[in-house]
Amino acid sequence: MADSHEFRRRILLLATTGGFTHAAPVLEIGAVLASRGHDVQFATCAGQEDWTANYPFIKTVYTVGPAASEDDLDLHYETMRLWRHEHGFGPMMKSKYFFDNFWTDTYNSLRSLCEHDSTRPDFIVADFFADSAARDMLKQFNIQLASVWPQMPYAMAPVSYHPGQPGFQADGALTSEHASLSSRFWNEFVVLAALPTIIPWLIWTKRMRVDAGVNYSHSLLSKPDYLVLVNSFWGLEAPKELPPLMAPVGPILSDEYRPLDEDLAQFLSSHDRTIYVCLGTHVNLPGEELEKYLLGFIQALDDDSINGVIWSIPQKPRANFDTFKSYNLSDGSSISITDLMNDSHPRFRLPIFAPQRAILAHPHTVLFLTHGGGSSANETLFHGTPVLAIGYFFDQLCNSARLKAAGVGISLDKSYLTPSSISSAIANIISDEDGSFAMNVRRMQVIAALNSKRKHLAADLIEEVMIDQELRFKKGVELRPMHLQTADMHSFHGRETYVVILVLTANSGTGPRFVANKNRLCVSYNRHVGALWVVGDIDTLPESMDARALRTKTTVDNDEGEVETIRVNTFWFFLQYFRTNNRIVNLSTSANGPAENQHASGEEWGNTLPDTSFITSTVQNQLAFGGDTTGIKSKGEKGTCSVGKEFTTASTQTSEDMEIVMGPAIKDKENVWPLRETLMDLLRGD
Known part of the structure; x- marks a missing residue:
């Protein structure tokens, strides 16, 4: 692959804060990639553009916001100079505030680049101080990244024979082999002791991201779903098992260096x-x-x-x-x-x-x-x-x-x-x-x-992950997981697809507990990417209810006329979850619930037809189970599906006006697409 002239991609190197020593290994990896024919670009803070002076292959440099002022840097490093082991890691959270404060400018700049075909990179190689914004580009634009660390990352790939959390060894204990009992205890306790400062930082980070329009947070991963390159090597680092997406590739050094005067x-x-x-x-x-x-x-x-x-x-x-x-x-x-x-x-x-x-x-x-x-x-x-x-x-x-x-x-x-x-x-x-x-x-x-030759391995891994990312998707649909992903990773269990059909049912088989317990629905809401189809049932909801009622009503009448307690606001919970996390591209909440005790989750096929006035033409035929959407009208109008049943479409744009509309069931299996086949069609991109 490295010798193929056809495999040329646009690769963005990203280094913002921390000084040139943070940029140097990123630039060195970029030099190897440039030698293979890739278009390598660089993004950094204003005033740091001259970091590329010894890297003439970089023709394009982007600025992603102002750099830290000298006064701020001096104050920060002086605070850290005075830090001692016995202070714990609480005071070090001040550094997180300082460096993480640059996320907003970096995020906005990267998003602007990724929104346009002419500037969107195919891959991002980021210094670990800036990898949060790069991870946002992975989530929002499906652009894979490599995060470059100077040592094994914090909290990743923990093992029992390294005391405490990786990177948080307060007394310099590298392994448990020679660590005293007090050292082992303190290293296990140090993160817990820092919680009074960690929790406010988490709240501050969430607020900063929400202010920038980002309504999700990055999970703390023991195994990353992106490439992690460590500028170190076994012998300096204490050896341990690593997942396939983590690799020691150091020491990353330039082939040439400045001579003695x-x-x-x-x-x-x-x-x-x-x-x-x-x-x-x-x-x-x-x-x-x-x-x-x-x-x-x-x-x-x-x-x-x-x-x-x-x-x-x-x-x-x-x-x-x-x-x-x-x-x-x-x-x-x-x-x-x-x-x-x-x-x-x-x-x-x-x-x-x-x-x-x-x-x-x-x-x-x-x-x-x-x-x-x-x-x-x-x-x-x-x-x-x-x-x-x-x-x-x-x-x-x-x-x-x-x-x-x-x-x-x-x-x-x-x-x-x-x-x-x-x-x-x-x-x-x-x-x-x-x-x-x-x-x-x-x-x-x-x-x-x-080990100094491993910067070429770093470039190999980048090309490997990049081509895998390109060819395991079709029309935005993930056809298979990452080839370097182990089967115990979270994303394997909750693999994301383009659409989720979420059926909220309550019948003799599932009972109202299915609707009430959000944990039973976690697989559904972890797997969607963009489109969401919510199907509302049911016999326990015989009347139409708007979203306002769903947030407050806690009892319904069952088929026998008895009052049952059920948290129908679970529907509202999930709707808000999807909205808050910007996971809804096309929202339809229309339910033609099964009649005559025929349940959508039972043997007879119920049918729910979405409001296609807000669904793109490329997917509306796939989402309409009847297969014929010519009879579907806009909000509030009557229409017919392919089997001739009448239904009413629902409002989808304003949450306060949203309705769950009940209607007759379609019992003719021959004219209804089975759920499994519909999902498989979407996965294949047919």
Whole structure:
């Protein structure tokens, strides 16, 4: 398929918030797809269009709303920097509010693109921060997607031997193998403890979506009904079983990277035990924290553990240094902050931005002090550099634990850092007395290199799911489930079809409980896509009732004249359910109930004819059981069906005026389409 020039599709890459590190793996997968002839486009927030500068195959860039302001980002990341394990995950919900707030603009922009043939993508590859809007496009336009995660997704594919919910391990416990009893308990309890903050977020999310005209919510899936690509690999991630639509495809890395400039090249060539330090672009440490690191490096220099330091510090934290301070080394020399800022000290280089991969690839880089971000974890393993990991928030904390568990370095807790703990960790890794660090670094380097080819697997899976999505539908009707979908998935049990014929009956066989119990009807209301045909019976409803009465009346007279209690407002419940979730394309509520004790659900065929004035011509012949709709008139007029019985059509547009109209039964089976055959015709698209 990858070599077929006929298989060319429009693929939209989507990355909105989180910085370029969120966009990079999405763009790299896009590069593979573009090399196969696909038209690859990019959508992002305004001001981030230059992310495509190194990806010339992208000719079309869409903006999906404004980007986050610098002030908002600073406040957000500072809040997260101060977070500690014992705080639980409640405070992290603030991040959900911050990033999820971009959903509205992203959703509206994507919907606008998908509504027009000239811009509608055939597939969406989305960063996980933006995949909610992409899932909306799957639901509304049947456009499949791949969500790209930096680690195994939250709450997906849980297994008994990983404590708690996936991604919510509060203390960094990766598996239950070595977890203490208290650790297991806390990891099971942490999500429950966060419910007071999770529930308001759920309410806020629902309100935000309703304000945008979206009246449904995405289910939390243990097995996704879309493709999930994880930019990690077994060895860094703790292995577990995965459903077919989830795949580790990392480390996703560019085939080329920025080389060393002349100054850094000379520095590394003359310092054969250099530590490279990078805490990411979002960690803005205050002066006292920066001083801890600097004193730790000075102590490591004095101990001769290292002889050079390359410390990549962005512009904002650089301003937090006290430029009036200086520090003495054991050899009698001194280090001033001014010298460090000017790169004039022979043992230090402090670039604002450093070519990280080129530095890690250099043989004189003996240690990487990292915050443990996903990109940094992948790159240090790929290039075979030991690590000292100090995570600050989100996946950094989990990656720090993973790097330690892989045996490639040491992890320190940000909350208890001291200069001596930093220098001691540096000395332990560099000395490597038993050789275990070097052995594990080499082991993980080979594993990472082999797995780095999997971005091509990611492209294969995207093409596989995309072509399956195209060819298992006919005229909007799903002919078969996804080929990568396991039979225990929810959508398998409630496979969606174009039309639902929902029969609300109450007779000696079903009793009024069938109408009253919405759970018995769940299969019906989970399977429809667009059109709905509601059939109202019945002997327990001998009189016509409008929708207003259906919401309040709770008793009816049965055939023997006795009063029975029945929640006839169940009909109203289902009608509102369909309306609220935008699942009704053509609504008809007309019922010609069976006469002479003949029940629609019994042996004799009852017949219900819909009001075709609101049903498209392409389906009206299929929905009319009589097969001949020429006698069907508009609202309130008399008409005849193919067997000559008279009926009255019902109102369908205004819920308050809606009627359930009773009428005579059609007993002639030969002139009535059996329900099963009608549904099969719709499924086949005949």
